[in-house]
Structures are given as structure tokens and as C-alpha cells.
Amino acid sequence: MFLELKNLTAEFNGFKAVDKINMVIEKGETRVIIGPNGAGKTTVIDMLTGKTKPADGEILLEGNNLAGKTPYEISDKYKIGRKFQGPNVFDNMTVYENLEVALSGHNKLLQTFFFRRTSTIKKRIYNILEKINLVTQKEMLPCFLSHGQRQWLEMGMILAQDPDIITLDEPAAGMTDDETYKTGEMIKEIMHDKTVIVVEHDMDFIKQIAKTVTVLNQGKILAEGTYDEISHNPEVIKVYLKTDDEGPV
Numbered sequence: 001m002f003l004e005l006k007n008l009t010a011e012f013n014g015f016k017a018v019d020k021i022n023m024v025i026e027k028g029e030t031r032v033i034i035g036p037n038g039a040g041k042t043t044v045i046d047m048l049t050g051k052t053k054p055a056d057g058e059i060l061l062e063g064n065n066l067a068g069k070t071p072y073e074i075s076d077k078y079k080i081g082r083k084f085q086g087p088n089v090f091d092n093m094t095v096y097e098n099l100e101v102a103l104s105g106h107n108k109l110l111q112t113f114f115f116r117r118t119s120t121i122k123k124r125i126y127n128i129l130e131k132i133n134l135v136t137q138k139e140m141l142p143c144f145l146s147h148g149q150r151q152w153l154e155m156g157m158i159l160a161q162d163p164d165i166i167t168l169d170e171p172a173a174g175m176t177d178d179e180t181y182k183t184g185e186m187i188k189e190i191m192h193d194k195t196v197i198v199v200e201h202d203m204d205f206i207k208q209i210a211k212t213v214t215v216l217n218q219g220k221i222l223a224e225g226t227y228d229e230i231s232h233n234p235e236v237i238k239v240y241l242k243t244d245d246e247g248p249v
């Protein structure tokens with residue numbers, strides 16, 4: 001078993017934001033977590049990445065319990081990367097330089113050669129630029145990129161760190177339909193050898209990328225299954241999927 005959440009619980013001042021959830025995620029899988037506002041989705045990612053200490057339960061990665069470990073240890077030793085909602089890029093550096101920093105910061109050996117810009121580093125950066133569709137924008141400052149392009153840059157920065165597991169919190173938020181579709185294709189293509197855990201609301205996007213969808217509601221798992229199973233599940237429709245034109249809340 002690759003990643004297993006066992007009775008995982010988060011508590012804030014006695015309030016159980018996540019209440020004894022159990023999940024198994026296979027290596028290489030893209031798992032989407034959905035649910036109404038306040039369901040506990042971000043808190044699950046916070047526990048997985050070390051930001052929030054679980055009140056109870058285990059996070060087993062190939063048998064190692066990560067519950068309560070520091071964010072640094074989780075990203076550095078256990079290779080779990082995180083993309084937050086909204087871009088976190090260096091605004092005074094070009095697209096290329098942002099990738100360079102991401103690459104050097106998480107690899108001690110490369111760090112030594114950072115300023116030499118070895119051909120290996122250059123090749124790796126170009127490879128990522130191609131994957132995230134930003135080759136022609138490589139000398140631009142992030143402020144001149146569209147919202148979607150800035151998100152892609154951040155995905156590239158996470159890829160540069162070469163994690164085994166990538167968590168993405170609402171990667172399509174605020175994107176145009178075209179950017180959303182391209183982001184879905186990007187996730188499928190560039191992250192096919194990664195385990196990806198995505199929190200998302202956009203159902204078309206979820207349909208595009210997900211193999212299995214987990215539905216959270218009030219800190220508990222309401223349902224789990226394929227997109228088709230989930231989108232036809234009466235309980236899920238009742239608590240999350242609206243039948244009017246507005247879509248999920």
C-alpha cells in the first residue's frame with residue numbers, strides 16, 4: 001500500500017474538522033477530493049503536508065507514519081510537494097529564474113553548481129518550460145503572465161523539486177475555461193508518474209483528471225468512487241451537487 005490515511009482526525013478547539021477518515025491512495029494515482037465549503041478538504045492536505053498536526057490517526061506512506069512530522073521533513077525526506085491556492089512565485093525574478101531557484105533549493109548537489117548554470121540544469125529547466133507551456137515567456141516577470149500562466153509556473157516550480165506526491169489546492173480556481181482544460185491536460189501529461197492529490201470544485205475539470213473521487217462532508221467521507229458513480233450518487237447530489245445552473249457551491 002502506498003499512502004494510507006487511517007482514522008485521521010483534526011481538531012480545532014474541540015471541533016472535529018476531520019473526523020476519523022480512512023483513505024487508500026495508490027502510487028501514480030490522481031485522486032480528487034471534493035465537498036462543500038468547510039468539509040475538511042484543505043485540512044486533510046494540511047495534515048498530509050505537516051501544516052496541521054493530526055489530533056488522532058495515522059498517515060502511512062509506504063508504512064512510515066508521517067503524522068505530526070514537520071513540513072520540511074515531509075517535503076524534503078518524504079517528497080510530498082504542495083501547491084497552495086493562488087500562485088506563490090517570486091515577482092522580481094523571471095519565469096526562468098523562478099524555476100532555477102526551485103530547482104536549486106531542493107537539491108544540495110545542484111545547489112553547489114547553481115550559478116554556473118550547467119547544461120544539465122539548463123536542459124532540465126527547458127524541459128519544464130516546455131511541459132508548462134511557458135518557453136516563450138521564460139524571460140518575463142510573473143506580473144506579465146496571465147493568472148493561469150502564473151499557476152502553471154508554480155506547478156513547474158513544484159515539478160522542479162521532483163516530489164513523489166503532489167498536492168494541489170484548487171489548481172483551476174479563477175482560470176478561464178481554456179486555461180482550466182489546459183491545466184487538466186498538463187496534470188495528466190506531466191504528472192503521470194506522480195501521485196497527485198487535488199482539492200477542486202470544478203466538475204468538468206474533475207471529470208477530465210480523476211480516476212477516483214473522494215467526497216467529504218462535515219469532516220467525514222460521504223462517498224468514494226469514479227466520477228460517474230459520484231456524480232450520480234443521490235447523497236452527493238443532495239449535499240454538494242446542485243441541480244440548478246450554478247453547479248457545486
Ligand SMILES: Nc1ncnc2c1ncn2[C@@H]1O[C@H](COP(=O)(O)OP(=O)(O)OP(=O)(O)O)[C@@H](O)[C@H]1O
Nearest residue numbers: 012013017018035036037038039040041042043044
Ligand atoms: N486553523 C484553524 N482553526 C480553527 N478552525 C479551522 C482551522 N482550519 C480549518 N478550520 C475549520 O475546519 C473546518 C474545515 O475547514 P477546511 O478549510 O478544511 O474546509 P474545506 O473543505 O477546505 O473548505 P473550502 O472549500 O471552503 O476551502 C471549517 O469549519 C474551518 O472553519
